[in-house]
Amino acid sequence: MEPGEIHALLGENGAGKSTLMNVLYGLYQPDEGEILVDGKPLKLKGPSDAIGAGIGMVHQHFMLVPVFTVTENIMLGAEQIRGGIAGFLDRRRARREVTEVSERYNLRVDPDAVIEDLPVGIQQRVEIVKALTRDVDLLILDEPTAVLTPQETEELLTVMRSLKAAGKSIVFITHKLGEVKAIADRITVIRRGKTVGTASPEASRDELAALMVGRNVRLTVDKTPATPGDPVLEVSGLVVDDDRQIRAVDGVDLTVRAGEVLGVAGVQGNGQTELIEAIMGLRPALAGTISLAGDRINGWKPKKVLRAGVGYVPEDRSVDGLIKEFSVAENLVLDIYDRPPFGAGLALKPDAIAASAKERIEQFDVRTSSADAAVGTLSGGNQQKVIVARELSRPLKLFIAAQPTRGVDVGSIEFIHSQVIRERDIGTAVLVVSSELDEVIGLADRIAVMYRGRIIGIVGPDTPREEIGLLMAGISPDEAHDAVAAPAADKPGAATAADKPAAADGGPASDAGPASEDEA
Amino acid sequence: MSTMAVPDIAVAPVDEGFWTRSRKVGLTLLALGLLSAVLFGALATDQQARFTLSDDAAGAALEINGTIGAILFGIITIAAGAALLAGVPKRWFLPVLGVGLVAFVLSFLCWQVSAAPAGQNFMPLVNIIRGTFILALPLIFGALAGVLCERSGVVNVAIEGQLLMGAFSGALFGSISGSVWVGLVAAAIGGAFISLLLAVFAIRYLVDQVVMGIVLNLLAVGVTGFLYERLMQTDAAKYNSAPRFSNWEIPLLKDIPVLGPALFRGNIFLYLGLLLVLVIHIGLFRTRWGLRTRSVGEHPIAADTLGVKVLRVRYRNVLLAGVVAGIGGASYTLALYSFTKNMIGGKGFIALAALIFGRWNPTGALLAALFFGFADQLATYLGAISSSIPSQFLAMLPYLATILAVAGLVGRVRAPAADGKPYIKG
Numbered sequence: 006m007e008p009g010e011i012h013a014l015l016g017e018n019g020a021g022k023s024t025l026m027n028v029l030y031g032l033y034q035p036d037e038g039e040i041l042v043d044g045k046p047l048k049l050k051g052p053s054d055a056i057g058a059g060i061g062m063v064h065q066h067f068m069l070v071p072v073f074t075v076t077e078n079i080m081l082g083a084e085q086i087r088g089g090i091a092g093f094l095d096r097r098r099a100r101r102e103v104t105e106v107s108e109r110y111n112l113r114v115d116p117d118a119v120i121e122d123l124p125v126g127i128q129q130r131v132e133i134v135k136a137l138t139r140d141v142d143l144l145i146l147d148e149p150t151a152v153l154t155p156q157e158t159e160e161l162l163t164v165m166r167s168l169k170a171a172g173k174s175i176v177f178i179t180h181k182l183g184e185v186k187a188i189a190d191r192i193t194v195i196r197r198g199k200t201v202g203t204a205s206p207e208a209s210r211d212e213l214a215a216l217m218v219g220r221n222v223r224l225t226v227d228k229t230p231a232t233p234g235d236p237v238l239e240v241s242g243l244v245v246d247d248d249r250q251i252r253a254v255d256g257v258d259l260t261v262r263a264g265e266v267l268g269v270a271g272v273q274g275n276g277q278t279e280l281i282e283a284i285m286g287l288r289p290a291l292a293g294t295i296s297l298a299g300d301r302i303n304g305w306k307p308k309k310v311l312r313a314g315v316g317y318v319p320e321d322r323s324v325d326g327l328i329k330e331f332s333v334a335e336n337l338v339l340d341i342y343d344r345p346p347f348g349a350g351l352a353l354k355p356d357a358i359a360a361s362a363k364e365r366i367e368q369f370d371v372r373t374s375s376a377d378a379a380v381g382t383l384s385g386g387n388q389q390k391v392i393v394a395r396e397l398s399r400p401l402k403l404f405i406a407a408q409p410t411r412g413v414d415v416g417s418i419e420f421i422h423s424q425v426i427r428e429r430d431i432g433t434a435v436l437v438v439s440s441e442l443d444e445v446i447g448l449a450d451r452i453a454v455m456y457r458g459r460i461i462g463i464v465g466p467d468t469p470r471e472e473i474g475l476l477m478a479g480i481s482p483d484e485a486h487d488a489v490a491a492p493a494a495d496k497p498g499a500a501t502a503a504d505k506p507a508a509a510d511g512g513p514a515s516d517a518g519p520a521s522e523d524e525a
Numbered sequence: 526m527s528t529m530a531v532p533d534i535a536v537a538p539v540d541e542g543f544w545t546r547s548r549k550v551g552l553t554l555l556a557l558g559l560l561s562a563v564l565f566g567a568l569a570t571d572q573q574a575r576f577t578l579s580d581d582a583a584g585a586a587l588e589i590n591g592t593i594g595a596i597l598f599g600i601i602t603i604a605a606g607a608a609l610l611a612g613v614p615k616r617w618f619l620p621v622l623g624v625g626l627v628a629f630v631l632s633f634l635c636w637q638v639s640a641a642p643a644g645q646n647f648m649p650l651v652n653i654i655r656g657t658f659i660l661a662l663p664l665i666f667g668a669l670a671g672v673l674c675e676r677s678g679v680v681n682v683a684i685e686g687q688l689l690m691g692a693f694s695g696a697l698f699g700s701i702s703g704s705v706w707v708g709l710v711a712a713a714i715g716g717a718f719i720s721l722l723l724a725v726f727a728i729r730y731l732v733d734q735v736v737m738g739i740v741l742n743l744l745a746v747g748v749t750g751f752l753y754e755r756l757m758q759t760d761a762a763k764y765n766s767a768p769r770f771s772n773w774e775i776p777l778l779k780d781i782p783v784l785g786p787a788l789f790r791g792n793i794f795l796y797l798g799l800l801l802v803l804v805i806h807i808g809l810f811r812t813r814w815g816l817r818t819r820s821v822g823e824h825p826i827a828a829d830t831l832g833v834k835v836l837r838v839r840y841r842n843v844l845l846a847g848v849v850a851g852i853g854g855a856s857y858t859l860a861l862y863s864f865t866k867n868m869i870g871g872k873g874f875i876a877l878a879a880l881i882f883g884r885w886n887p888t889g890a891l892l893a894a895l896f897f898g899f900a901d902q903l904a905t906y907l908g909a910i911s912s913s914i915p916s917q918f919l920a921m922l923p924y925l926a927t928i929l930a931v932a933g934l935v936g937r938v939r940a941p942a943a944d945g946k947p948y949i950k951g
Binding site for chain 2 (some may be wrong): 030032051052053056062064067068069070071072073077078080081082083084086091092093094
């Protein structure tokens with residue numbers, strides 16, 4: 006690393022990026038090898054040593070105490086003290102320092118706000134301020150854009166540029182190629198715990214992707230145009246609350262037809278989870294109707310919904326999709342273990358379960374040591390394939406996939422995507438929910454954007470990314486369309502700007518974002 | 526037990542339409558007021574209800590006609606309920622609720638005192654207040670031990686055992702040495718010993734903290750019971766006759782009417798308990814120690830990434846909790862009684878309830894402990910004036926109140942997020 010450099014660390018999930026950085030931050034101890042800072046070897050016994058050596062880290066899952074204020078979170082571990090041994094907190098000084106640092110780097114935060122009341126974008130800002138108050142020279146950002154809207158991402162990139170200008174070095178960990186190309190000075194690609202190459206940002210997306218996975222991958226999904234049939238899932242006026250009894254879905258209407266993929270895009274936490282759970286019967290619908298092929302399924306138990314021909318890939322496989330301690334074979338029949346041929350009366354039929362498991366492991370390319378291995382020992386991608394295999398092994402009317410490829414390697418993503426399209430092509434209605442915009446654009450025949458519990462717009466898959474991004478931030482479809490179209494119409498030679506949306510259109514977008522939030 | 530389920534169930538709804546929490550509470554209060562005005566008013570007699578400002582029937586007193594008092598205070602409760610129902614600003618909620626509840630209790634007392642047999646129809650306030658504090662004292666120490674422990678993320682079900690071990694070692698070593706101070710130190714060490722076991726098994730060996738706490742309570746009952754029978758009873762004069770702290774009168778403060786004689790002519794434990802509430806409250810919210818303790822109890826990983834030594838903080842706080850509870854146990858054996866088998870008798874669990882009722886806050890825990898102490902004292906008093914209310918019914922009240930509190934009636938009850946969750950590094 007050089008001073009004032011943004012170094013991107015690129016690799017698939019599970020490639021070892023985060024582990025490497027946790028070692029660098031002193032959280033894990035290296036088994037071998039050493040870390041050199043300014044040519045001198047550095048021994049890190051814990052995070053405090055790393056902070057002392059000028060290394061700061063913004064973790065993928067924010068390290069903020071939700072019930073503390075911004076100032077409390079920032080001062081924790083490096084408290085300003087008065088009153089000698091009693092150690093009274095000097096909040097005023099800490100507050101001033103927070104204000105100072107946030108003004109110097111143009112990272113506006115309210116020092117007295119409580120973290121749990123802040124949106125994730127701001128929380129991330131707090132994390133960065135936290136690192137900066139500790140006078141770090143090297144800032145590690147672990148997957149910082151995973152939870153951000155395109156506009157927030159753009160703001161973050163701006164912040165990174167200004168930090169770079171202030172002479173800070175940044176390690177930027179990600180698996181998103183677009184961001185790397187937009188900001189990095191140098192790129193190191195990691196695969197299976199090894200550095201497999203370095204590249205300059207001029208390298209093409211395909212080259213980088215090939216380095217990441219070790220072979221050429223298609224970034225787009227191959228598919229023919231859809232041939233939509235009759236409506237299968239019809240939702241109208243649906244209202245659902247979340248666990249805290251706060252309105253999460255607030256009057257959603259949507260229709261999914263046989264043989265088409267409806268993609269639901271949106272920043273996480275805008276009601277997608279609750280929408281799906283209400284359809285599956287996991288969460289009560291407070292108003293509105295849900296019907297499946299003409300039958301009203303409100304109030305049905307999940308089992309009845311599944312039996313009616315709905316396949317469901319839940320968004321968090323480790324919580325809802327799999328029983329990690331159970332074997333692959335057992336997990337493959339979780340939905341129909343009590344039906345012939347797998348169960349009869351009170352007993353299970355182990356032979357039938359094993360035989361079907363073998364078949365499906367082969368068919369869905371599940372890489373496991375055996376069908377009897379605990380599913381928790383498989384990699385994320387293979388766990389996901391087990392779920393997809395289970396759900397697609399029944400005749401379906403409707404297939405619901407929530408975050409089907411979250412935390413899954415590129416090879417498995419490709420496979421899962423092809424399975425989703427195959428299911429569509431045999432005439433199943435498919436509903437895909439994903440916070441990965443690329444995934445939604447790649448898979449969907451129509452894209453519904455959710456914002457604050459409503460479908461804010463339904464657009465075609467050819468809609469420009471940045472227009473969908475604006476919708477995700479809550480800008481109305483017309484405004485979003487105009488905002489994206491305007492620069493191209495106004496300025497001559499704006500075509501290049503449209504080609505590099507991240508750089509050109511982030512400005513107006515980020516200005517519009519907060520304003521509309523205030524209105525709402 | 527309950528401490529672990531709380532965060533999931535007790536998050537208050539933000540938007541609930543017309544029937545906000547404040548309105549529901551107001552309706553309840555209104556119903557209570559009606560009950561007291563009508564029922565207590567009808568049952569009260571025309572005798573004067575006297576609240577004497579002394580230890581006995583003598584001296585100045587606040588007097589009111591029983592029927593009039595019961596109805597009047599009932600009406601105040603109704604008014605408070607109606608105010609909440611009509612909607613008051615948020616910061617007025619607790620004061621109005623407080624006024625309503627106090628008026629309800631007064632209405633009840635007007636009935637009881639006026640209906641008492643002739644010659645007993647008075648309530649000595651000094652006595653009642655002193656009794657409330659004395660009965661609340663082990664609860665205060667116990668709940669503070671809970672605060673120290675649970676704010677750092679370790680569930681402390683072992684309060685009962687810590688109190689008991691403190692009481693026992695205070696009695697034993699106080700007797701042997703003949704010094705109250707040696708007894709006090711021994712009590713602190715005794716409580717800390719139970720804490721040490723809790724800390725090692727919960728923090729180092731990741732044993733379930735609730736299970737470990739229960740086991741430690743049983744262990745403390747067993748060990749002290751065994752030593753009581755086999756050692757103390759062989760020579761009670763030598764082993765179970767600890768010297769006692771005498772009452773200290775605090776200059777000036779002791780002359781305050783009612784409160785002076787009730788509170789400021791007490792023993793060291795009372796002063797220590799109140800002082801500890803103050804110290805721990807300030808410590809928790811104003812000092813580095815407090816900030817780190819709370820961070821470890823809420824989000825240990827975040828604390829770790831900032832260089833806070835999570836396990837060290839937890840060890841230290843659990844041990845401190847043992848010291849506090851141990852001293853609380855000594856408030857029995859070094860001030861009031863000699864040691865008897867299982868003499869804490871469940872107060873540790875009530876302290877746990879006070880901790881939850883007080884929302885893991887030292888001052889809240891103090892108020893909750895006082896409330897429980899008052900209910901206890903009231904039961905004794907009503908027994909003494911041969912009331913028609915069964916004393917068991919009053920003895921039940923604190924627990925009923927705790928259940929309501931945990932159910933979220935008194936507001937959002939939220940345990941520290943990492944309470945009961947062991948921290949495993951890496």
